[in-house]
Amino acid sequence: MSLPKCLVLLSTYNGENYIKEQLDSLIKQEGVQLHILIRDDGSKDSTTNIINRFTVQFPNIISLIKASNLGAKASFFELIKAAAEKYPNFEYYAFCDQDDVWLSGKLLRAVSTIGNLHQQLPLMYCSATQMVDKSLTNLKIWPSPPKKNLTIYNALVENIAVGCTIVLNREALQLIASSPPAQVNQIIMHDWWAYLCVSAFGKVIFDYQPLILYRQHSNNVLGGQTDSWFNKWKKRFHRYFQGQNHYIISNQAMEFYKCFHHRLDDTKRLDLHHFIQVADSGPLSRIAYAMSTPFYRQSNADQCILKLIICMGKV
Template sequence: MSNSQVTICMSTYNGEKFLSDQIESFINQTHKAWHLFVHDDGSSDQTLNILSKYAQQDPRITVLSSDPHLGIKKSFLTLLEKNESPFYAFSDQDDIWEPQKLEKLTAKLESTASIEPALVYSDFKKIDAFNAPIMDKTITPGNTTYKSFLRINTVTGCTCMINLSLRNLLIQPLLNINFDLMYMHDWWAALVASAFGQVYFLPDQLVAYRQHGSNTIGAPKQRTLMNQLNKIFKLSDRYFLNGAAVQAKLFLQVYGKHLSTSQREDCQIVANLFRSWHPLSKHSKLVANHLLMQDNVYNFQTNILLLTPPKLRNSHLK
């Protein structure tokens, strides 16, 4: 079994209800070489007291409570700066990790070239507030290519691990990033990894992903026919689709000079997707550059937005 150190990055906010279950699942890991760094984002409940109790009991736990309110994206990415280790894992405050999560993810990354930026993520199962399983279908992890991650994210942050090379790429430009333009930290990490290294998927369900009323970001909903039709007619994913375009523009600003010519062209196509009204040419570019999404519902909504006049489209996206 590997002895490689894993830095676990956790951001908390009023997480008293499920936090102990999550931390206990760290303690029960078969891979014991880990150190947890927690940024609390201004909790007003018992979260800090719970963290303090565990930190007193286990020297592998460090609580950072003096930083200002950062928000979830900046909180997670700045936590990467707090410690240098071969591997890093993101953690929510309310899930439960399977005992072999760190062991299996570490083994996968150790089997890859250490100098290449890499991210590995796993499947997960859903549980409710009482730890009961939720029998629900989710989106099957799709392509792990750069073209795919420009349009959609299949990486759930609490299931992933990154190596030191990717961590260095992520923290280098942090001071110059407008986090309002980033959709989510896990998507951003996957996009960087796919552009400059590799993204790997393990089919093992290594996280019990908790679904409850206080979730900041939920797992994909069940994909029934009525659900899909409702999404189309209400343009339910318009903020997500536009968010991908906005994030692509930010990615071009931050990493554009390091991209290949074809990577820059793909990123530019996505970044400009909803910035003017040329629906046929924009759709043609998506097709020609293999940037259509694997999900026909998303593609259908994209085409509706492309056909919508800019003034009306902008009102939809506000």
Template sequence: MDNNQSVAVLLATYNGEKYLAEQLDSILKQKNINVHIIARDDGSTDKTVTMLHEYSKKYAHKITVISKKSNENGHLANFSALCEYALTTSFEYFCFADQDDVWHDNKLNLLLSRLIKAQGGSSVPLLVHSDMRVVDEALSLIDPSFVNYQGLPEPDKHDFPLFCHQNVVTGCATMFNRALLEVAAPLPQGLLVHDYWFALNAKVFGQLVYVNDSLIDYRQHGINSIGATEIKIQRSYARSYIYKMALRYLKLFPSYIYQCKLITQQQNYDLHANDYLNGFAELNKYNLFKRIRLIAVYFPNAKSLMMKIYFVILMIILPILVKCR
């Protein structure tokens, strides 16, 4: 499909001179798409900013470099500022981009085709996301599927209750419409990552669509802000969840609850739409018996004993451990 539509690519950079040119070139070479890059740097001390301005002079009609006007630093603050700027533009379709990947030349065309096909109307918040190839610094293949490499659970289903505490969407593999941008931006303070927030908003207020194609070479190297981690120890997805929980959830669990609570406080949220989301958002207020009841409602979704154990740990034991820290 030849879309010939305009897509704004929101590119966040920080000390990315080593791989930035490859990324910019791969975005500019997208087929059958009028692409415009909106780039923002987070205070680089290398040649990243110089490179951005050199590219913006060479491709003046395709690249806009916006200045940093805030003292806030970090991955989330950078993308948050890009989203706020995007709200002031006239673009209808948007993508997030990191500074060190390489996009396949059909990425935007394929994602936009799927987005337009799924879009019931311009007022429906919609996000499409794809798989990625995992590669090393030299772009040599590590794994043809990021989903399999990371042990992500069924990215095409986006089912609750797992979606409250398991992000299956990677920002650089997404495309979304203006309706979603207007719901999700500006980004609230205290989020984990921007892509998870956009995915949750799409899931609750619109539609989330998975494209089972690897459309990016997702580069792994020593200075990734956020990278991939191979999950080798699990024999099932349930074991993967428990492994992740032991390593990460104790730290991240309060943020998962906070993020879901923010969703339930959105202006257009229907309190009767999702009992599990409501319950998870208020989990800290529940006594033991209410938590057990919430788990019991979702036991039919558990595919194995390991999955049931996972929910018991998640809904009962973890909140106790977090409070005891």
């Protein structure tokens, strides 16, 4: 029996400090037929030189696209497009960041979990991570397993998927690539978009076992998950009242509606349309909707915040 074919989608940018460790860990993945597609987002340091040394050593495993700087989010959408067009025959596709370390069984566990479902529909695997500092010293396991169902009614308003843990089957990759967002700047992040797409038309699986060392350092775009509960919420409220998080969920929801409304069933389409429209309604209508909205976040505290920003018309 042949090994499952898995394409790793890796976006790099000025990652010279950690990219070698990451590539070493990818090469050591067990139980899969591996190829690594790297898109360098215009690095100005020695990142591409390090990658080139790997491509010489592993020419049949690693491919490098040198490109101009678009930012991590747009870079991953370019990788998704390239994967769908040039690598359509792979069974599985995994997102990868440049500064983590994967344990040797990460991909095999992911593809085995998806493969065991035996379903010809879009499937997405994601998992907890072992958070570490820049020297790979353990910090904590994050995030906690979600307690509520992983459906579009959660995915529209909250992302439970850490991007570097995501593995998609072919149907999921083709789904995401089939209707790319016209305005990528309206998308919050590629991993949230993947969760939204697959939860709407397929199935999302969360694995409580961490098989990735998720490095936290000064240049980590998403760091800060080691903050205390109080500091996390203090920063969240500060971002909100400074206007940084106003309308980002609604903007992404509108982009998703434009891309996929014709494929949604009647109930989901009407619920999504109502969610988008409520921001322009009066305060009493917003309060009534907040109390009865079918959309939900995983924790009670986050659900209260969702209802608050709906009431304020800032979702």
